[in-house]
Amino acid sequence: MRQSQTAPEYFDEGALIGVLTAEPLDRMLDYKAPEGGCHLGAFVEVPLGPRKVIGVVWGAGKGDWDIKKVRAAYRVLDAAPMRLEMRDFLRRSADYTLTPMNAMLRLATRAPGLGDPPSMRKIYRRGPSEPERMTDARQKVLNTLAEYGDLSFTLKELAELAGVTTSVVKGLVEQGAVAEEGSPRDLPFPRLDPSLPSKELTEDQATASTYLADAVQSGNYGTTLLRGVTGSGKTEVYLEAVAAALRAGRQALVLLPEIALTAEFLKRVQERFGHRPAEWHSGATMTERRRIWRMIGQGQAQLVIGARSALFLPYQNLGLIVVDEEHDTSYKQEEGVLYNARDMAVLRASICGAHVVLASATPSLESWANAESGKYKRLELTSRFGPAVMPTMKTIDMRDAKLPANRWVSEVLKFEVQKRIDAGEQAMLFINRRGYAPITLCRACGHQVGCDDCDARMVEHRFQNRLVCHQCGESKEMPTKCPSCDAEGRMAPVGPGVERLGEEAAELFPDARIATLSSDMYGSARALKAEIEAIAAGGADIVIGTQLVAKGHNFPNLTLVGVIDADLGLQGSDLRAAERTFQLMRQVAGRAGRAEKPGTAMLQTYQPEHPVIRSILEGDEEGFWRAQAAERKAAGVPPYGRMAGIIVSGTDLPQVFDLANHLARMDGPLRAVGAQIFGPAPAPIARVRGRHRVRMLVKADKTVALQGALSRWAAQVKLKGDLKLAIDIDPQNFY
Numbered sequence: 001m002r003q004s005q006t007a008p009e010y011f012d013e014g015a016l017i018g019v020l021t022a023e024p025l026d027r028m029l030d031y032k033a034p035e036g037g038c039h040l041g042a043f044v045e046v047p048l049g050p051r052k053v054i055g056v057v058w059g060a061g062k063g064d065w066d067i068k069k070v071r072a073a074y075r076v077l078d079a080a081p082m083r084l085e086m087r088d089f090l091r092r093s094a095d096y097t098l099t100p101m102n103a104m105l106r107l108a109t110r111a112p113g114l115g116d117p118p119s120m121r122k123i124y125r126r127g128p129s130e131p132e133r134m135t136d137a138r139q140k141v142l143n144t145l146a147e148y149g150d151l152s153f154t155l156k157e158l159a160e161l162a163g164v165t166t167s168v169v170k171g172l173v174e175q176g177a178v179a180e181e182g183s184p185r186d187l188p189f190p191r192l193d194p195s196l197p198s199k200e201l202t203e204d205q206a207t208a209s210t211y212l213a214d215a216v217q218s219g220n221y222g223t224t225l226l227r228g229v230t231g232s233g234k235t236e237v238y239l240e241a242v243a244a245a246l247r248a249g250r251q252a253l254v255l256l257p258e259i260a261l262t263a264e265f266l267k268r269v270q271e272r273f274g275h276r277p278a279e280w281h282s283g284a285t286m287t288e289r290r291r292i293w294r295m296i297g298q299g300q301a302q303l304v305i306g307a308r309s310a311l312f313l314p315y316q317n318l319g320l321i322v323v324d325e326e327h328d329t330s331y332k333q334e335e336g337v338l339y340n341a342r343d344m345a346v347l348r349a350s351i352c353g354a355h356v357v358l359a360s361a362t363p364s365l366e367s368w369a370n371a372e373s374g375k376y377k378r379l380e381l382t383s384r385f386g387p388a389v390m391p392t393m394k395t396i397d398m399r400d401a402k403l404p405a406n407r408w409v410s411e412v413l414k415f416e417v418q419k420r421i422d423a424g425e426q427a428m429l430f431i432n433r434r435g436y437a438p439i440t441l442c443r444a445c446g447h448q449v450g451c452d453d454c455d456a457r458m459v460e461h462r463f464q465n466r467l468v469c470h471q472c473g474e475s476k477e478m479p480t481k482c483p484s485c486d487a488e489g490r491m492a493p494v495g496p497g498v499e500r501l502g503e504e505a506a507e508l509f510p511d512a513r514i515a516t517l518s519s520d521m522y523g524s525a526r527a528l529k530a531e532i533e534a535i536a537a538g539g540a541d542i543v544i545g546t547q548l549v550a551k552g553h554n555f556p557n558l559t560l561v562g563v564i565d566a567d568l569g570l571q572g573s574d575l576r577a578a579e580r581t582f583q584l585m586r587q588v589a590g591r592a593g594r595a596e597k598p599g600t601a602m603l604q605t606y607q608p609e610h611p612v613i614r615s616i617l618e619g620d621e622e623g624f625w626r627a628q629a630a631e632r633k634a635a636g637v638p639p640y641g642r643m644a645g646i647i648v649s650g651t652d653l654p655q656v657f658d659l660a661n662h663l664a665r666m667d668g669p670l671r672a673v674g675a676q677i678f679g680p681a682p683a684p685i686a687r688v689r690g691r692h693r694v695r696m697l698v699k700a701d702k703t704v705a706l707q708g709a710l711s712r713w714a715a716q717v718k719l720k721g722d723l724k725l726a727i728d729i730d731p732q733n734f735y
C-alpha cells in the first residue's frame with residue numbers, strides 16, 4: 001500500500017521558516033512564522049520589499065541573514081498546504097528539466113486569487129413557506145427542488161432545470177417558498193458514480209480493463225502502454241481504469257492534447273459517471289480555474305480532464321494518470337519550463353503510487369522501447385470496435401500526375417472525392433500547413449518576403465489578409481510592391497497552404513459544401529471545436545484541414561482522406577521526422593471509416609518507394625518501430641542515449657558566438673561523465689524575435705547522470721547583458 005504522509009511539521013509563531021516564492025530569485029527567503037504559526041508546506045503571504053507575495057513554507061529558515069532584519073510572514077492563506085509528494089515532484093522535475101524552483105512553483109500555482117478569501121455567491125433551496133398563489137411555473141420550481149432533495153442551485157441553474165424564467169424563482173423567494181443564501185463560490189464538484197453501467201466490453205477490451213483496474217487497485221506505481229488503432233475502444237478501456245480509481249477513493253487525471261478536449265468526450269464521461277468532470281484547459285474561466293485548484297487540493301474534485309499543465313495541480317490522492325495520444329508533440333512545452341508532460345506524468349505517478357496509462361494508436365518510439373524492454377506493461381486492442389475496419393491505404397504517384405501550376409489535387413484524388421460526395425459521404429483533404437501560401441515571391445527580382453525579426457519567411461494568410469511569421473507571430477500587410485526592387489504588382493504566392501487548398505477545392509467541386517479548418521481561423525479553441533462538431537454532424541461535404549483535424553475527432557460519415565503532400569514531414573534532418581510522419585499519416589488516415597462505412601486513405605507522394613511511405617502503406621507498425629529503433633540505437637540517440645539541446649541566444653551575434661565557443665571549450669564537466677558536445681552552429685532558424693540563436697548538442701550514454709554534469713557545466717559562465725542559455729533535455733525540436 002501507499003505510504004501515508006508523515007504528519008506535517010509545524011512552526012510556532014516567530015520560528016524561522018524558509019519560503020519558496022515564484023519570484024525570479026535564486027534562493028529561498030527566510031521569514032518568521034506568522035501569528036498562530038504555520039505548517040510545513042503552508043501557502044503564506046510574505047513581504048518582499050514593498051510588495052506582498054505568495055510563497056510556500058519549504059522548511060526551516062537557513063538563518064544566514066541578520067536575524068534582526070528577518071521579517072514576519074503576514075498570514076497563512078486559506079488553501080490546503082502543499083503536500084510532501086507535491087514538493088518532491090516539483091523538486092525532482094526541476095532537477096530533471098534543469099529549471100529553477102521558482103519557475104516550477106509558478107507552474108504549480110496557476111490559479112488566480114489564491115490569496116483571496118473564498119468569495120460568495122447566491123444559492124437557492126426550498127424555503128419554509130408555501131407560495132400564496134400556486135401557478136404551473138411555480139409548481140415546476142418546487143417540484144425540481146423536491147426532486148433534487150437537499151441540493152442547492154444558482155438562480156440560473158434552478159430556472160433552467162425547472163424550465164422557467166428567473167423571475168419565477170425570484171417571486172418564490174419573496175414569498176419565502178424558496179430560500180436565498182450566500183455560499184462560497186468554490187463549490188465541490190458533484191460526486192462521480194463509478195457504479196453506473198459501462199458498455200459491454202469485447203474480450204480484448206475486458207482483458208485490458210481488468211488488468212488496469214487491478215493495477216490501479218494495487219496502489220503501486222506502474223505504467224502501461226495501451227495500444228490500439230483509432231476506434232478500438234482505448235477510451236472505453238481507460239474509463240474503466242478511472243472507475244477503479246474512483247472506487248478506491250482516489251483521484252484520476254486524464255491528459256489530452258488541448259484540441260482533443262471535445263464536448264463529445266465530456267459527454268462520454270458524463271454518461272459513464274453521471275456528472276461532468278473538472279475541465280482544466282486554456283479556455284477555462286479564472287473562477288473555474290480557481291475552483292478546480294482548490295477543490296483538487298481538498299479532494300473534492302475526483303476527476304480532472306485537462307491539458308498538460310493539469311499535471312501540476314495539487315492533487316490530494318492521485319491514483320491514475322491517463323495520457324491520451326501520448327505521442328502528441330503538444331505534450332512538450334517549448335517555452336518557459338521545457339518539460340514533457342508524458343515523462344513528468346510518469347515521474348509524478350512514481351512518487352505518489354499511481355498508475356499511468358499511455359494511450360495511442362501510434363506510440364512514440366520512447367514508449368514503444370520502454371514497453372519492449374519490459375519497463376512498461378503493454379496492452380493491445382487489435383481491432384476496431386464493431387463493424388468499422390482500418391481504412392484501405394493507397395499512394396498516388398505525383399510524378400505521373402502532371403498537374404498544371406498552382407494545382408495540388410491530382411485527377412485520381414479529385415475523382416475519388418467526387419465519388420464520396422455523390423454517395424452523400426464526407427471526404428477530407430489534409431495538408432499540414434497553415435495559411436494561404438508558405439512563400440510570397442517577387443516575380444521581378446525573386447525576393448521572398450521574410451520576417452524583420454526572424455530568420456524565416458512570412459506566410460500569407462488570406463483569411464486575415466496579412467503576412468504572418470510562424471516563428472514570432474508578427475504580421476504585416478500584404479505588400480503591393482516588392483520591398484526589395486520596388487516593382488509594382490509582381491508579388492505572387494508560391495506553394496499551397498490550407499486556405500489555398502480550400503480555394504482549389506471550391507473550383508474543383510463547385511456544388512460541394514466545403515469547410516476549411518485551421519487553428520488560426522477561429523477566435524478561440526471553443527469556436528473551433530464548435531465548428532468541428534457541426535462538421536461531424538454533417539455540416540460539410542469536404543473538410544479541408546491541418547494537423548488539428550487529426551486529433552481525436554469522430555467524423556462518422558467520413559470515408560475518404562486525401563493527403564495532399566505525404567512527403568512534407570520527411571524533409572529536414574529532424575531525428576523524429578520519420579516517426580512523426582508515420583504517426584501523423586496513420587492518425588489522419590484513421591479519421592476515415594469510423595462507422596459502418598469502410599474508409600480509404602490516399603497519399604499523394606513524389607517518393608512512393610520511400611521506406612517510411614512504404615511502411616505507412618503496409619501498416620507494418622512493429623516492423624517500422626524495429627527499424628527506427630535499430631537506427632537510433634546505432635546512432636546512440638534517444639531513447640537509446642541521452643541528449644540535450646543547448647541554445648545560446650542574444651541580440652548581438654558576436655557575443656552569442658563568443659559565449660557558445662567559450663562553453664564548448666569549457667567542456668570538462670561534460671567530458672568527465674563521458675558526454676560529447678557538438679557545435680556550436682547557427683540554429684536552423686538563426687534569428688527569432690530579433691535574437692540570434694546558436695545551437696549545440698550534448699550526447700551521452702543512457703546510463704550517464706547528464707543533468708548534474710550539465711548544471712556544473714553551465715554554472716561556469718555568467719550571463720552578461722541580454723544573453724540567454726537554454727538547456728532542453730530530450731529535445732523534440734531542433735530549429
Ligand code: ADP
Nearest residue numbers: 199200201202229230231232233234235236385
Ligand atoms: P479509441 O479511444 O481507441 O479511439 P473509443 O473508445 O473512442 O476508441 O471507441 C470508438 C467508438 O466505439 C466509440 O464511439 C465507443 O463508444 C465505441 N465503442 C468502443 N467499444 C465499445 C463497446 N465495447 N461497446 C459499445 N461501444 C463501444
Ligand code: ZN
Nearest residue numbers: 451454469472
Ligand atoms: Zn518573426
